[in-house]
Amino acid sequence: MNPIIIDRRLNPSGRSLPNRQYLARRARDEIKRAVEDFLDKAKGVSDAMDTDGKISISLGGIEEPTIEIGSGGKTNRVFPGNKEFAGGEILERPSGGSGSGTKGKAGEGRSDQDQFEFVLTREEFLDAFFGNLELPELQKKNIMDMVSDGYHRAGFTRTGSPSALSLKRTALNAMGRRLALHRPKKTDIEALEREIENTDDATEREKLIQRLEALKKRHRAIPYIDPFDERYRRLEQNRKPNTQAVMFCLMDVSGSMTEHMKDLAKRFFMLLGIFLMRKYKKVEIVYIRHTETAQEVDEETFFHSKDTGGTVISSALVSADDIIDERYPPEHWNIYIAQASDGDNLPSDENMVIRCITALLPKVQYYAYIDVHSGAPNAKKNKSILWRIYEVLIKSGLPIAMQKVGDKSQIFKVFAELFQRGRKKADALKEGG
Amino acid sequence: MNTHAHGPLLFEGKEWDFGTLMRMEEACAQIAVGELGLNVSPNQLEVITSEQMLDAYASLGMPINYRHWSFGKRYAEHQKPYQRGLSGLAYEIVINTNPCISYLMEENSATMQALVIAHAAFGHNHFFNNNYLFKQWTDAGSILDYLEFAKGYITDCEQRYGVDRVERLLDAAHALAPQGVFHHSGKRKTKNDQKKEKKRLIKRAVDEEHDYNDLWRTVPDLRLKRPETLSEELRKSLLGLPEENVLYFLAKHAPKLEPWQREILRIVSTIAQYFYPQPRTKVMNEGCATYVHYRIMTRLHETGQISDGSFQEFLISHTNAISQPGYDSPYFRGFNPYALGFGMMRDIERIVSGINPLTGAPCTEEELREHKAYFPAIAGTGDVMKVLRDAWANYRDDSFIAQFLSPRLMRNMGLFCIEDDPERKEGLLVEATSKPQDYDRLRMWFSNQHDQSRREPMIDVIHADLSGDRRLVLRNRVHNKVLLAEKGRAKVLQHLANLWGYEVALCEMDYDTDELLKTHKTEPQVS
Numbered sequence: 001m002n003p004i005i006i007d008r009r010l011n012p013s014g015r016s017l018p019n020r021q022y023l024a025r026r027a028r029d030e031i032k033r034a035v036e037d038f039l040d041k042a043k044g045v046s047d048a049m050d051t052d053g054k055i056s057i058s059l060g061g062i063e064e065p066t067i068e069i070g071s072g073g074k075t076n077r078v079f080p081g082n083k084e085f086a087g088g089e090i091l092e093r094p095s096g097g098s099g100s101g102t103k104g105k106a107g108e109g110r111s112d113q114d115q116f117e118f119v120l121t122r123e124e125f126l127d128a129f130f131g132n133l134e135l136p137e138l139q140k141k142n143i144m145d146m147v148s149d150g151y152h153r154a155g156f157t158r159t160g161s162p163s164a165l166s167l168k169r170t171a172l173n174a175m176g177r178r179l180a181l182h183r184p185k186k187t188d189i190e191a192l193e194r195e196i197e198n199t200d201d202a203t204e205r206e207k208l209i210q211r212l213e214a215l216k217k218r219h220r221a222i223p224y225i226d227p228f229d230e231r232y233r234r235l236e237q238n239r240k241p242n243t244q245a246v247m248f249c250l251m252d253v254s255g256s257m258t259e260h261m262k263d264l265a266k267r268f269f270m271l272l273g274i275f276l277m278r279k280y281k282k283v284e285i286v287y288i289r290h291t292e293t294a295q296e297v298d299e300e301t302f303f304h305s306k307d308t309g310g311t312v313i314s315s316a317l318v319s320a321d322d323i324i325d326e327r328y329p330p331e332h333w334n335i336y337i338a339q340a341s342d343g344d345n346l347p348s349d350e351n352m353v354i355r356c357i358t359a360l361l362p363k364v365q366y367y368a369y370i371d372v373h374s375g376a377p378n379a380k381k382n383k384s385i386l387w388r389i390y391e392v393l394i395k396s397g398l399p400i401a402m403q404k405v406g407d408k409s410q411i412f413k414v415f416a417e418l419f420q421r422g423r424k425k426a427d428a429l430k431e432g433g
Numbered sequence: 434m435n436t437h438a439h440g441p442l443l444f445e446g447k448e449w450d451f452g453t454l455m456r457m458e459e460a461c462a463q464i465a466v467g468e469l470g471l472n473v474s475p476n477q478l479e480v481i482t483s484e485q486m487l488d489a490y491a492s493l494g495m496p497i498n499y500r501h502w503s504f505g506k507r508y509a510e511h512q513k514p515y516q517r518g519l520s521g522l523a524y525e526i527v528i529n530t531n532p533c534i535s536y537l538m539e540e541n542s543a544t545m546q547a548l549v550i551a552h553a554a555f556g557h558n559h560f561f562n563n564n565y566l567f568k569q570w571t572d573a574g575s576i577l578d579y580l581e582f583a584k585g586y587i588t589d590c591e592q593r594y595g596v597d598r599v600e601r602l603l604d605a606a607h608a609l610a611p612q613g614v615f616h617h618s619g620k621r622k623t624k625n626d627q628k629k630e631k632k633r634l635i636k637r638a639v640d641e642e643h644d645y646n647d648l649w650r651t652v653p654d655l656r657l658k659r660p661e662t663l664s665e666e667l668r669k670s671l672l673g674l675p676e677e678n679v680l681y682f683l684a685k686h687a688p689k690l691e692p693w694q695r696e697i698l699r700i701v702s703t704i705a706q707y708f709y710p711q712p713r714t715k716v717m718n719e720g721c722a723t724y725v726h727y728r729i730m731t732r733l734h735e736t737g738q739i740s741d742g743s744f745q746e747f748l749i750s751h752t753n754a755i756s757q758p759g760y761d762s763p764y765f766r767g768f769n770p771y772a773l774g775f776g777m778m779r780d781i782e783r784i785v786s787g788i789n790p791l792t793g794a795p796c797t798e799e800e801l802r803e804h805k806a807y808f809p810a811i812a813g814t815g816d817v818m819k820v821l822r823d824a825w826a827n828y829r830d831d832s833f834i835a836q837f838l839s840p841r842l843m844r845n846m847g848l849f850c851i852e853d854d855p856e857r858k859e860g861l862l863v864e865a866t867s868k869p870q871d872y873d874r875l876r877m878w879f880s881n882q883h884d885q886s887r888r889e890p891m892i893d894v895i896h897a898d899l900s901g902d903r904r905l906v907l908r909n910r911v912h913n914k915v916l917l918a919e920k921g922r923a924k925v926l927q928h929l930a931n932l933w934g935y936e937v938a939l940c941e942m943d944y945d946t947d948e949l950l951k952t953h954k955t956e957p958q959v960s
Binding site: 004007009015018021023026062069070072073074075076077079080082087088089 | 500502864871
């Protein structure tokens with residue numbers, strides 16, 4: 001009987017991939033911890049977004065328990081390689097205790113089987129991390145930014161460069177035209193010429209010569225190939241939709257915002273940035289900081305520069321609105337605004353804030369506000385001025401959500417609450433942290 | 434002896450193609466079947482990449498399997514050291530199927546492919562096909578169909594009932610899988626005819642869907658109509674107690690499980706049963722395969738079908754595979770089943786033929802006397818393969834060692850037995866060495882050491898009150914007062930309680946006296 005020989009090398013690879021994904025899913029808690037470490041290490045928002053490296057997590061927690069007989073009791077074990085022992089001899093117990101301390105035994109155990117590193121690709125990492133979260137209102141914008149990644153053939157055209165000339169098409173057209181216009185064939189003319197030579201009768205000959213002249217004239221008048229026949233291969237750019245988004249980070253840097261609060265805000269912005277990267281090819285970030293006036297700054301300044309002053313929140317909103325009008329027309333951009341503040345505002349600014357935010361909200365996909373506080377127990381309960389304003393807006397069904405946060409350990413939870421899949425408008429008003 | 438003409442070389446150099454593999458298989462078959470009298474299933478050789486080898490490692494060597502994170506974990510465990518170059522991969526994997534599938538790595542040289550074909554496609558193949566444990570517990574012809582079914586069924590359950598619920602169930606089932614096998618055929622069908630099983634499963638799943646009628650729930654079950662009137666004995670016999678296969682028992686009797694959950698428990702149990710013979714025959718299986726490859730490769734060389742260089746390459750590989758570091762060597766990792774198995778097979782060859790296989794010279798008088806004294810039934814009978822084939826068919830590791838471990842091999846390997854008795858404060862006792870007065874005891878200890886039933890806890894279900902408090906009681910029979918290890922026990926019991934749905938108690942009882950040593954109770958967790 002002949003053996004069957006199969007070449008499996010061409011089989012699609014990655015048969016274990018689903019199991020790997022299940023493992024990543026299973027290890028979500030571990031992965032979250034890894035992400036928190038990762039966020040601790042990342043220097044800033046764009047840094048966190050650019051990291052392309054793999055993330056390594058240890059899976060100490062993923063155990064597969066089985067029932068086993070314990071150690072202890074009287075045991076007899078056989079070993080190979082006896083050189084010096086004689087029967088009945090008493091040996092000193094090797095250090096490391098009684099019972100299981102028999103020489104060589106350690107090698108037989110299942111050595112640290114449950115401790116190993118599992119390297120996730122960025123994709124897996126993000127999937128596991130953001131698995132249940134989604135961007136609200138994503139479907140609303142169908143205006144896409146088109147990007148090109150090469151060309152594809154798209155029929156024929158009458159004009160083009162000589163190199164793109166389609167000989168076949170051109171010849172076909174020419175042939176059709178020649179047939180339609182009854183261009184005399186060369187063979188017909190030659191046959192007629194031979195006939196003239198062979199004809200003796202003068203009148204007949206004259207008639208034939210006239211016909212020949214007519215034929216020759218027609219042959220000259222109708223070209224073999226006319227520019228009219230030319231066809232060129234047409235190439236079209238590949239255009240792929242590329243969703244693009246811009247994220248506005250608005251932060252209050254007035255004197256009342258402590259370093260702790262800024263750190264919370266930074267973590268939140270980083271998460272949002274990574275999250276947006278997952279959905280959109282292109283994510284731009286605009287940093288706006290404000291005291292009583294607002295200004296657009298770079299990331300470094302945004303997080304690190306020391307600046308104090310009063311608080312006029314509407315200034316940031318106005319600034320964001322201006323930048324949107326100027327650079328990010330809402331019909332081309334998915335706009336997300338994340339605002340972090342301690343919620344204190346100049347009382348006289350309240351009406352302005354309401355006016356600005358109601359003008360701003362129709363242009364954005366989602367407006368997320370985090371109310372950062374010191375983490376003190378009573379700070380949780382207080383409703384800030386801004387909080388009260390937004391509360392009213394949320395009730396009227398606008399795309400805005402907010403959470404309170406006082407400690408960095410709550411950031412992910414708060415973030416998850418804000419972007420929970422299938423979250424209803426009605427749930428938007430929840431007090432986190 | 435030389436029945437072959439000196440044939441042309443099967444291959445030259447390291448390169449091979451499918452034609453070479455085909456010729457190798459045919460040349461091996463001629464020797465294995467024609468000269469050694471092996472009885473093998475048809476072979477299916479599959480050439481795979483190293484990545485596919487890792488895949489195969491991860492799913493227990495099976496070409497198909499259902500999805501579970503633990504397989505992903507296994508993959509990651511093997512992948513990391515392999516990528517770092519810390520460990521190589523096996524040259525082959527062979528699967529107990531019909532046709533018998535052997536995986537050959539593409540990186541192997543031609544000589545290695547010949548070795549792998551001789552080892553796996555003939556040695557292991559013969560063993561799978563003839564050993565009584567495999568014949569009794571596995572059906573090579575239908576396992577792939579069964580796995581295909583299992584995979585489909587579980588994927589289907591994931592879609593219907595959610596990945597999380599299926600994952601929780603599989604976690605629990607895997608934890609109990611060592612307790613999910615039958616050890617004794619007893620009253621049950623001895624062969625798991627998995628093809629029939631598959632049909633039955635599909636039919637049952639469909640029927641359950643169609644015929645479900647809530648009314649039946651209200652009709653009293655006549656068998657258990659008035660449980661209080663049933664004697665304890667009768668109730669136990671209705672439940673088939675005591676029951677050693679815990680998964681089987683749960684699938685049948687757990688009060689709260691849904692039909693699909695019972696089915697998945699059966700799947701895990703069936704697959705565990707398929708693998709049941711493997712750890713019990715490790716030494717013999719590898720010994721058989723190593724002995725067969727050695728015989729085949731030697732013969733291929735004798736008959737001029739492989740070159741001296743190839744044979745040299747083979748010998749290096751073979752020698753590495755059968756090395757046995759001593760207890761005090763830094764490389765000591767316990768007994769190497771290849772070394773022990775091959776050593777025993779060669780020893781049987783010597784005893785049966787009366788010829789020293791290394792030198793080809795007859796054994797000395799003294800050696801022959803020892804053979805006669807210890808192996809009167811086979812010493813000098815001449816037909817080496819007949820004795821070996823019989824041993825491969827009818828023994829498992831512990832009984833094989835008890836029957837065939839020779840004094841010579843004990844001496845050569847320098848076996849000795851250490852008794853560690855916590856009572857003996859002065860230290861460890863060298864209980865036996867390879868001296869004539871110790872041979873029998875040493876062999877007994879060594880056989881016990883390979884007796885899987887002494888390494889695994891003996892757990893069975895002894896009581897289940899389906900009408901009262903619904904408590905499930907299991908028993909662990911304790912040898913030498915060594916209780917179960919704390920570490921896994923609590924977690925596995927938790928899984929068990931979650932499956933059962935009510936309180937579960939595990940009583941650790943002395944094997945000899947039935948004295949109750951300890952009871953562990955676990956309540957189910959509300960999920």
